[in-house]
Amino acid sequence: MKVYSNISQLLTLSGAHAKDGRKLVDSDLSLIENASIVVDDELIHWVGKTEDLPEDYKKIPTTNLSGHIVTPEIVDSHTHLVFGGNRSFEYGLRLKGATYEEIATAGGGILHTADKTAHLSEEELFKTACARIERINSYGVGTIEIKSGYGLNFEAEYKISKAINKLKEHFQPRIKIVRTYMAAHAVPKSFLSSQQFIDELVIPLMEKLQSEDLIDIVDIFHEKNYFTDEDTRKLFTKAQGLGLKVKMHADEMNDNNGAAIAAEFSALSADHLLQVSDAGIRALAASPTVATILPGTALFLGKPLAPARNMIDAGVKLAIASDYNPGSCHCDNLILLTSISAKNLGLTPVEIWAGITLNAAHALGLYEQGAIIAGHRPRLSVFKASTHEEIFYSWGRNLSVKI
Numbered sequence: 001m002k003v004y005s006n007i008s009q010l011l012t013l014s015g016a017h018a019k020d021g022r023k024l025v026d027s028d029l030s031l032i033e034n035a036s037i038v039v040d041d042e043l044i045h046w047v048g049k050t051e052d053l054p055e056d057y058k059k060i061p062t063t064n065l066s067g068h069i070v071t072p073e074i075v076d077s078h079t080h081l082v083f084g085g086n087r088s089f090e091y092g093l094r095l096k097g098a099t100y101e102e103i104a105t106a107g108g109g110i111l112h113t114a115d116k117t118a119h120l121s122e123e124e125l126f127k128t129a130c131a132r133i134e135r136i137n138s139y140g141v142g143t144i145e146i147k148s149g150y151g152l153n154f155e156a157e158y159k160i161s162k163a164i165n166k167l168k169e170h171f172q173p174r175i176k177i178v179r180t181y182m183a184a185h186a187v188p189k190s191f192l193s194s195q196q197f198i199d200e201l202v203i204p205l206m207e208k209l210q211s212e213d214l215i216d217i218v219d220i221f222h223e224k225n226y227f228t229d230e231d232t233r234k235l236f237t238k239a240q241g242l243g244l245k246v247k248m249h250a251d252e253m254n255d256n257n258g259a260a261i262a263a264e265f266s267a268l269s270a271d272h273l274l275q276v277s278d279a280g281i282r283a284l285a286a287s288p289t290v291a292t293i294l295p296g297t298a299l300f301l302g303k304p305l306a307p308a309r310n311m312i313d314a315g316v317k318l319a320i321a322s323d324y325n326p327g328s329c330h331c332d333n334l335i336l337l338t339s340i341s342a343k344n345l346g347l348t349p350v351e352i353w354a355g356i357t358l359n360a361a362h363a364l365g366l367y368e369q370g371a372i373i374a375g376h377r378p379r380l381s382v383f384k385a386s387t388h389e390e391i392f393y394s395w396g397r398n399l400s401v402k403i
């Protein structure tokens with residue numbers, strides 16, 4: 001048992017939790033000043049003001065967190081961090097006017113990274129990813145989703161999924177890794193159609209990985225020139241039949257009715273949503289599906305940000321993630337990305353905090369974290385700051401500390 005006392009500000013988000021992360025007001029931060037929490041390795045036992053700490057807990061040695069802010073653990077619910085090479089050359093082309101779609105059509109993009117990734121062994125992928133995970137964790141992010149998807153053939157996707165599983169085992173419990181299978185990322189040239197790729201590779205490999213307990217969630221790039229409505233419905237139906245959760249890249253480059261399809265399957269999340277329609281927003285609001293926005297990708301691609309304010313006002317549950325990948329967002333720092341985009345997204349502090357903690361945890365199906373409540377998991381982030389606003393006010397400075 002451990003006691004943390006004199007926490008300058010403890011953001012419990014218990015109010016946000018009670019409202020399922022929707023339509024939040026300032027008081028849903030459920031902020032306690034000069035707070036204490038009592039935890040063991042598995043559970044949060046007590047939360048309150050330091051002066052109200054029950055007698056029994058006073059005998060336990062305490063860590064003094066005066067001058068610190070404690071929040072539910074920051075979750076990055078969308079990354080593609082297992083990859084080889086980099087695409088700085090493409091970034092140069094984009095700065096000179098080429099679009100992401102033009103570069104991809106000319107054979108760059110995801111297919112380029114797949115080629116570089118193919119040359120790395122499982123061990124090399126594991127090692128490079130370990131360094132990336134440690135860096136992400138240094139910002140205060142303790143739960144990280146990782147997608148496969150730069151394999152695009154049976155052996156390479158299998159190798160990447162095993163590397164992700166090894167990362168999960170290696171880092172638990174300090175860092176929680178969630179394993180997402182995204183072979184449906186792009187159609188390799190050796191297949192005639194996305195349909196053939198789904199039928200002959202994506203679904204059979206998903207079945208094998210599920211039987212070996214190597215994956216938690218299934219994702220697909222539902223987008224023009226990538227995967228269709230039919231591909232998505234077929235993959236999701238099979239995945240859910242196997243007991244896997246689903247999420248999707250939806251309405252990123254075009255409005256493809258992706259949000260509505262995600263809602264139809266009660267997907268954990270629909271991600272990107274730069275082009276989501278009003279009908280798509282209404283479908284998300286009426287569903288359990290989290291809308292995950294990835295502001296770094298919009299900034300990196302030079303596109304307008306997702307309509308976060310409209311979604312929140314419509315009653316959508318909104319999360320924010322990095323999308324860290326070599327092509328469309330080569331930035332791994334979720335706190336920085338959130339800081340520089342929050343004002344233009346129209347987000348309030350409580351919406352920011354719920355977006356990177358509670359709602360992001362729900363976007364991964366993790367319902368026992370994301371709020372600091374007795375009985376929940378003791379997954380916390382700690383910052384050396386005098387107010388919680390200081391964390392988003394200090395652009396690009398890392399205030400996270402380990403306790």
Ligand code: NIG
Pocket residue numbers: 080109110113221249252297323325326327328329
């Ligand atoms: O989320 N949209 C698909 N996947 C990534 C891009 C990956 C890449 O360009 O390598 C994304 O934006």
Ligand code: FE
Pocket residue numbers: 078080249323325
């Ligand atoms: Fe992505």
